[in-house]
Amino acid sequence: xxATRQVGVADKERLDAGREPALRVTGLAAAYRRNRVLEDxxxxxxxxxxxxxxxxxxxxxxxxxxxxxxxxPRLSGEVRFFGTTxxxxxxxxxxxxxxxxxxxxxxxxxxxxxMMGLYGQIGWLRRPGRRHRELAMxxxxxxxxxxxxxxxxxxxxxxxxQRVFLARALVQDADLYLLDxxxxxVDAATExxxxxxxxxxxxxxxxxxxxxxxxxxxxDCFDHVLLLNRSVIAHGPTAxxxxxEHIGRTYGGLLRGxxxxxx
Amino acid sequence: xxxxxxxxxxxxxxxxxxxxxxxSLLILRRMAMMADAISHSVLLGIVVAYxxxxxxxxxxxxxxxxxAGLLTAVLVQWLHQLGVRQEASIGIVFTTLFAIxxxxxxxxxxxxxxxxxxxxMGEIAFIPWETVRVPGIGDxxxxxxxxxxxxxxxxxxxxxxxxxxxxxxFDPALAAALGLPVAFMHHLFMAMVSVxxxxxxxxxxxxxxIAMLITPAAAAYLWTDRLSVMLLLSGLFGxxxxxxxxxxxxxxxxSISGSMAFATGVLFLVSSLAAPRHGVLARRLRARxxxxxxxxxxxxxxx
Numbered sequence: 001x002x003a004t005r006q007v008g009v010a011d012k013e014r015l016d017a018g019r020e021p022a023l024r025v026t027g028l029a030a031a032y033r034r035n036r037v038l039e040d041x042x043x044x045x046x047x048x049x050x051x052x053x054x055x056x057x058x059x060x061x062x063x064x065x066x067x068x069x070x071x072x073p074r075l076s077g078e079v080r081f082f083g084t085t086x087x088x089x090x091x092x093x094x095x096x097x098x099x100x101x102x103x104x105x106x107x108x109x110x111x112x113x114x115m116m117g118l119y120g121q122i123g124w125l126r127r128p129g130r131r132h133r134e135l136a137m138x139x140x141x142x143x144x145x146x147x148x149x150x151x152x153x154x155x156x157x158x159x160x161x162q163r164v165f166l167a168r169a170l171v172q173d174a175d176l177y178l179l180d181x182x183x184x185x186v187d188a189a190t191e192x193x194x195x196x197x198x199x200x201x202x203x204x205x206x207x208x209x210x211x212x213x214x215x216x217x218x219x220d221c222f223d224h225v226l227l228l229n230r231s232v233i234a235h236g237p238t239a240x241x242x243x244x245e246h247i248g249r250t251y252g253g254l255l256r257g258x259x260x261x262x263x
Numbered sequence: 264x265x266x267x268x269x270x271x272x273x274x275x276x277x278x279x280x281x282x283x284x285x286x287s288l289l290i291l292r293r294m295a296m297m298a299d300a301i302s303h304s305v306l307l308g309i310v311v312a313y314x315x316x317x318x319x320x321x322x323x324x325x326x327x328x329x330x331a332g333l334l335t336a337v338l339v340q341w342l343h344q345l346g347v348r349q350e351a352s353i354g355i356v357f358t359t360l361f362a363i364x365x366x367x368x369x370x371x372x373x374x375x376x377x378x379x380x381x382x383x384m385g386e387i388a389f390i391p392w393e394t395v396r397v398p399g400i401g402d403x404x405x406x407x408x409x410x411x412x413x414x415x416x417x418x419x420x421x422x423x424x425x426x427x428x429x430x431x432x433f434d435p436a437l438a439a440a441l442g443l444p445v446a447f448m449h450h451l452f453m454a455m456v457s458v459x460x461x462x463x464x465x466x467x468x469x470x471x472x473i474a475m476l477i478t479p480a481a482a483a484y485l486w487t488d489r490l491s492v493m494l495l496l497s498g499l500f501g502x503x504x505x506x507x508x509x510x511x512x513x514x515x516x517x518s519i520s521g522s523m524a525f526a527t528g529v530l531f532l533v534s535s536l537a538a539p540r541h542g543v544l545a546r547r548l549r550a551r552x553x554x555x556x557x558x559x560x561x562x563x564x565x566x
Contacts (some may be wrong), residue, residue, distance in 0.1 A: 090441065102434045106490075107487060107493050121432050127425075
């Protein structure tokens with residue numbers, strides 16, 4: 001683990017030097033009907049970082065991801081992925097929606113769901129071929145789900161479903177991953193597998209942003225943190241930014257005992 | 264069997280097959296209510312197409328229906344964005360469009376050419392008499408020709424865009440993030456439902472076409488865990504209920520379209536009891552061995 005960590009740091013320095021940010025967001029605003037959920041959101045994500053997006057319910061965390069990906073209308077502001085629009089960069093961006101956003105009773109199996117990650121590359125009118133099936137299988141195996149490839153997705157546990165979703169993102173072989181609550185309601189083994197995966201991705205020079213709900217694990221798992229409540233409260237390296245004061249401001253005093261969390 | 268019965272069976276089978284295919288996607292996209300809406304609002308499309316062209320030919324009707332279906336989808340979405348609940352918007356839009364259709368029929372063209380009764384209930388028994396000449400084949404019923412065209416278009420689109428239908432149905436957010444035109448596919452699908460509904464109109468009418476769209480697909484959903492198999496089964500169930508319905512109507516001398524819709528209901532009932540994994544019996548058996556989760560059959564029937 002230490003070895004990969006070092007490679008990760010070396011990669012990060014190499015990438016930081018003279019490279020543009022993986023993601024630059026300036027003055028972003030978004031709303032649901034008349035209800036403004038995001039206001040003047042501005043931040044930059046450096047390549048090779050692992051960032052937790054943290055904030056209370058209704059802070060606009062999921063909306064932020066959706067707005068970045070043009071899945072939710074943007075009222076104002078600018079979003080640049082690797083110096084260009086999402087439209088031009090979408091091959092380099094992998095998205096993992098919340099597990100609850102899809103119908104797990106859909107008649108399909110795990111392997112098929114993973115292959116969906118490749119549909120953008122396969123192109124119109126073409127069928128997935130053997131190569132695609134092998135890529136999907138490899139991604140499933142990486143998530144420890146090889147044995148479940150032919151399992152109907154409704155028969156999988158919540159943690160297994162989440163792993164299938166991550167395998168689907170892996171197979172896209174993106175440079176920047178946006179994950180919406182991948183650790184919500186999963187078992188301990190899955191949580192560990194997912195955290196390992198995220199760290200491996202970072203070691204390989206990938207950039208990862210995770211909507212995260214568990215303040216306890218932020219310090220152990222993420223090198224950067226973005227505290228969000230309608231706009232950015234604080235953003236930067238976890239050691240500097242994840243302070244009692246910032247957390248207090250993000251959660252508006254709703255949270256008791258956060259002093260303990262941050263020690 | 265006479266040629267007359269043959270044409271009716273062929274018409275009914277084509278209705279069952281086309282509706283079964285489209286219906287599978289309708290259910291998986293959680294849009295069963297839209298079938299209800301579109302099957303009614305296409306009436307307006309037909310009336311307007313007739314007012315514009317003064318003709319009741321197949322092509323005009325298909326274009327009018329597709330336009331009315333799209334209008335329905337767009338209006339429902341618009342109302343929904345204004346803050347009206349989805350089901351309420353559907354209810355408002357289709358009843359209004361349908362009502363305009365009914366009013367137009369009753370005032371302008373209410374004579375002989377169109378009638379509400381026919382549009383609602385269909386009259387498959389008349390179909391073999393209204394024929395068109397197709398070069399190289401001879402006289403075939405107009406409804407059969409129209410159904411063949413619609414089946415070719417709808418079936419072709421489902422086959423050609425199979426993986427796109429799958430991903431936009433299962434995970435539209437991912438599909439959009441991958442750059443697939445999710446909104447376009449939604450509207451294309453609404454147009455497909457519309458032309459299917461109008462092509463099936465003559466045979467079963469606006470109300471019973473809903474049964475043909477939803478019930479065989481809901482039954483097929485209980486038998487399989489694979490989309491391709493579900494599409495096939497649903498089409499097959501559609502054909503089977505159409506033919507069984509005709510047989511029942513002939514035996515006890517009753518409404519053909521009514522019997523066909525009734526047959527889809529029976530087929531669903533049998534499926535919900537006997538389907539291998541999601542049926543009630545299979546679930547009981549499993550529950551006896553271990554604690555069981557709520558089944559698909561329960562959710563599909565809304566229990």
